[in-house]
Structures are given as structure tokens and as C-alpha cells.
Amino acid sequence: MTRVHEHHVTNPATEERVATVPAAAPADVDAAVRRAAAAQRGWAAAAPADRARLLRRFADAVDGHLEELAALEVAEAGHPVTGARWEAGNVRDVLEYAAGGVERLSGRQIPVPGGVDLTLLEPLGTVAVIAPWNFPMPIAAWGSAPALAAGNAVLLKPAEATPLTALRLAALALDAGLPEGLFQVLPGAGDVTGRALVDHPGVAKVVFTGSTATGREVMARCAEQVKRVTLELGGKSPNIVFADADLERAAAAAPGSFLDNAGQDCCARSRILVQAEVYDRFLELLEPAVLGFACGDPADPATAMGPLISAAQRERVRGYVREDEPAAIRGTAPRGRGYWYPATVLEREASDRVAVEEVFGPVAVVLPFTDEADAVRLANATDYGLSGSVWTRDTARALRVARAVAAGNLSVNSHASVRYGTPFGGYKRSGLGRELGPDALAAFTETKNVFLSTD
Numbered sequence: 352m353t354r355v356h357e358h359h360v361t362n363p364a365t366e367e368r369v370a371t372v373p374a375a376a377p378a379d380v381d382a383a384v385r386r387a388a389a390a391q392r393g394w395a396a397a398a399p400a401d402r403a404r405l406l407r408r409f410a411d412a413v414d415g416h417l418e419e420l421a422a423l424e425v426a427e428a429g430h431p432v433t434g435a436r437w438e439a440g441n442v443r444d445v446l447e448y449a450a451g452g453v454e455r456l457s458g459r460q461i462p463v464p465g466g467v468d469l470t471l472l473e474p475l476g477t478v479a480v481i482a483p484w485n486f487p488m489p490i491a492a493w494g495s496a497p498a499l500a501a502g503n504a505v506l507l508k509p510a511e512a513t514p515l516t517a518l519r520l521a522a523l524a525l526d527a528g529l530p531e532g533l534f535q536v537l538p539g540a541g542d543v544t545g546r547a548l549v550d551h552p553g554v555a556k557v558v559f560t561g562s563t564a565t566g567r568e569v570m571a572r573c574a575e576q577v578k579r580v581t582l583e584l585g586g587k588s589p590n591i592v593f594a595d596a597d598l599e600r601a602a603a604a605a606p607g608s609f610l611d612n613a614g615q616d617c618c619a620r621s622r623i624l625v626q627a628e629v630y631d632r633f634l635e636l637l638e639p640a641v642l643g644f645a646c647g648d649p650a651d652p653a654t655a656m657g658p659l660i661s662a663a664q665r666e667r668v669r670g671y672v673r674e675d676e677p678a679a680i681r682g683t684a685p686r687g688r689g690y691w692y693p694a695t696v697l698e699r700e701a702s703d704r705v706a707v708e709e710v711f712g713p714v715a716v717v718l719p720f721t722d723e724a725d726a727v728r729l730a731n732a733t734d735y736g737l738s739g740s741v742w743t744r745d746t747a748r749a750l751r752v753a754r755a756v757a758a759g760n761l762s763v764n765s766h767a768s769v770r771y772g773t774p775f776g777g778y779k780r781s782g783l784g785r786e787l788g789p790d791a792l793a794a795f796t797e798t799k800n801v802f803l804s805t806d
């Protein structure tokens with residue numbers, strides 16, 4: 352690999368250098384695309400059962416290295432170790448689920464006059480997966496596993512801050528017997544390595560997860576070549592709490608919904624909408640729950656929240672609210688080294704910048720609403736539409752509101768948004784296309800229609 356430059360990987364909890372990783376230059380991307388194309392031909396021609404078996408072996412290899420992968424995620428992303436273990440397990444599960452789809456990726460036989468009509472689901476060729484730093488390992492797998500299962504080669508570009516788990520996954524794939532060149536990791540800068548992948552004519556599809564601003568640029572560049580693209584972008588998701596909800600449960604669950612991963616989560620429920628008559632009571636219950644959300648050493652299994660990813664990210668969050676500004680609720684965070692920022696709940700106008708824009712930090716705004724229509728209006732008053740939660744004991748209302756909120760992932764009396772077996776993605780400016788779930792493999796195929804005349 353040509354060393355145009357390197358990336359330093361920093362532990363965000365200690366500010367210590369963890370590793371230095373060479374960055375892939377455009378010439379390296381070009382060479383990787385050639386290797387991928389060669390590997391993909393053999394992979395697509397292999398028996399489906401053999402492809403499935405190799406992906407299961409890859410899943411087993413991940414399973415055998417869960418602790419090591421989790422430790423890398425703790426070191427490079429500052430994630431609490433319990434969450435990092437879940438992430439490594441999620442990679443295993445996503446690979447296993449995708450492996451199960453290889454032999455079930457069926458086309459259709461459609462009744463037509465004069466012959467037989469078949470649809471063939473063909474692999475696209477080489478897919479670029481551009482991953483963010485917030486959940487480096489799972490998001491890398493959500494794109495890569497189904498793309499591989501559908502017969503494609505994958506070039507994965509991890510975020511600058513978090514290349515280590517991706518590099519380790521590529522090594523595990525080789526150990527598991529995946530062909531050389533089929534799954535390559537290309538660390539590097541977004542506007543160099545990422546852009547080279549997006550622009551390369553040998554890349555058939557781009558799966559991008561990151562900010563809405565960059566996603567828009569990636570989509571525009573893909574448009575030049577009418578390149579396929581999946582986008583998983585930002586969010587400003589509502590957590591809607593009705594007066595008839597189990598308020599204790601709703602308050603106990605709320606901190607995790609915007610403090611998990613220090614709020615650096617596109618699904619973060621960063622707008623807490625509470626029905627006016629229980630607003631004060633809910634805040635009373637929320638306060639101890641937020642203060643009890645332990646922020647500290649990521650290596651400690653009792654820790655719920657770690658630091659932000661970088662000094663730049665902390666400055667970004669401070670651009671919305673500084674640690675000494677008044678807040679309805681403010682937790683504590685370690686002082687000294689590390690990019691710490693305390694859990695913060697604000698009472699602000701719905702039009703306030705912090706109530707409208709994605710902060711990507713441990714900050715939520717709490718807003719009162721009058722009735723169901725008002726809740727839906729507030730929930731939808733955003734350009735984003737990734738996820739949302741509804742807390743109520745009235746099931747009919749739960750369904751009405753879930754239908755009325757323009758977002759891709761709704762949860763009722765829960766904040767769970769992500770399961771490997773269910774589709775995930777955004778409405779509006781939160782994205783394009785879906786990942787995970789039963790249709791994940793199909794998103795990495797072209798449908799070819801073949802008509803055979805029987806005349």
C-alpha cells in the first residue's frame with residue numbers, strides 16, 4: 352500500500368495513541384477494485400451452500416474473538432465494554448443471518464402468455480461500504496454481510512477514527528477461508544479514499560452510513576454514474592410519552608435512549624415529548640434515572656456511558672450547549688483526560704437549534720404536548736425520520752401514532768430499533784433504502800427478467 356499518509360487512532364477515554372494505520376490512496380483503491388472483481392467472479396460462481404458455509408465459518412471466527420473485538424472497540428471508540436461485546440455479537444449474528452439467506456435468495460416465476468418468465472437475482476459485482484465511527488463494527492457488518500451473501504465482493508472503508516475492528520474482521524474473514532480479495536478493508540480519509548471508492552466505475556453500489564451532509568454529497572456523486580446507493584443518515588427522533596403510560600418504566604428507559612454511546616447514535620431519542628399533565632411528574636422521575644446512568648471508565652462493566660469520540664466532536668456538542676449553561680438535568684462526567692461530556696436534559700422551545708438539529712452527543716430536549724394530534728405534529732416537525740418511540744397503555748393509540756410518525760423504525764413501550772432480522776432505515780433526510788431484515792440480500796442484487804418462448 353502506498354503510504355500517502357497515515358491515521359493515528361486515539362483512545363477517546365485517555366487521549367492515548369492506540370495505533371497508526373496507513374491510509375489507502377486512490378491508486379490503492381484502484382488495485383483493490385481489480386482484486387475484488389477477480390475474487391467476485393469465483394465467489395458468484397461457487398455453489399450457494401459453499402458460500403453459506405464460508406460465511407458461517409466467518410461468523411464462528413467472529414464468535415471466537417468476541418472479547419478481542421470488543422476490546423478493540425473499547426480502545427478506539429471508547430464504548431463501554433458491555434456495549435462493545437453486544438456489538439461484536441451483533442456482527443456474528445448478522446453474518447449468520449446473511450449466511451442463511453444465501454440458499455433462499457430466490458427469484459420468481461411469473462405467469463405470462465406464450466412462454467415461461469423467470470426473474471434472476473444477480474449480484475451487483477463490487478460493493479463499497481463506507482462506515483461511520485459511532486458503531487464501527489455492527490454498521491460495517493450490516494452492509495458487508497448481506498452483500499457478500501448475495502454474491503458480491505466488498506470494499507469496506509472504516510471511518511478515520513475507528514479502523515481497527517474493520518481490519519481485524521478482514522483478517523478473520525481470511526482465516527475463515529473467504530477468498531483473498533473478496534472482503535478488503537481500505538482505511539483512509541473520507542474525501543480521498545471514500546471519494547475514490549464512490550467515483551470508481553468498478554464499484555457498483557455504495558452503502559453509506561454517516562452524516563446527512565456527507566450522504567447528500569455521496570448520493571450526488573453516485574448520480575454521475577447512476578450508481579446504486581443506500582444511505583443511513585442522521586436523526587432527531589422523538590420519544591413520545593402519553594399521560595396514560597407506565598411513567599416509571601418510561602422514565603427508567605429514557606436515559607438509555609439518548610445516552611447510549613454518549614448520544615452518538617443516529618437513533619437517539621433526543622426529543623422527549625411529554626403530555627402536559629404528566630410533564631412535571633415525568634421530569635421528577637427522569638432526573639434520578641439520568642443521574643444514575645454511570646459515566647466513566649469504558650473498561651468497567653458497570654459503566655453505561657463513555658466519552659465522545661474526539662475533541663472535535665465535544666466542541667460540536669458544546670456548540671449547542673456548554674457544560675456550565677443552565678439545564679433541567681445534568682449528570683456528571685470524569686474530568687481530566689478524555690473527551691467527556693455529561694448527560695444533559697434541556698427545556699427549550701421546539702424551534703430552538705438544539706431541539707431541531709442532530710447534536711450527536713448526550714443531550715436531549717424535553718417538550719410538552721397537549722394531545723395525540725399535537726404529539727404527532729411535534730414528532731413530525733423535523734426533516735429527519737429515522738426512529739421514534741411511543742409510550743402508552745392504549746394499544747390502539749400506540750398503533751395510530753406509530754402509523755402517523757414519518758419514520759422508519761418505531762418502538763412501542765420500548766426503545767429498541769435494531770434487530771438483525773428486521774428492516775432498518777430512514778424516511779425523509781434520514782436515508783434511502785433499508786438494511787438488515789429479510790430483504791437485506793435482495794438490496795445487493797439486480798433483478799433480471801428472462802422470458803423463454805414455448806412456441
Ligand code: ADP
Pocket residue numbers: 481482483484508509510511539540541542544545546549560561562563565566568569
Ligand atoms: P463525520 O463527519 O461524523 O465523520 P461523515 O458522514 O463525514 O461523518 O463520515 C462517515 C464516513 O464517510 C466516514 O467513513 C468518512 O470517512 C466518510 N466520508 C466523509 N466524506 C466523504 C466523501 N466525500 N466521500 C466518501 N466518503 C466520505
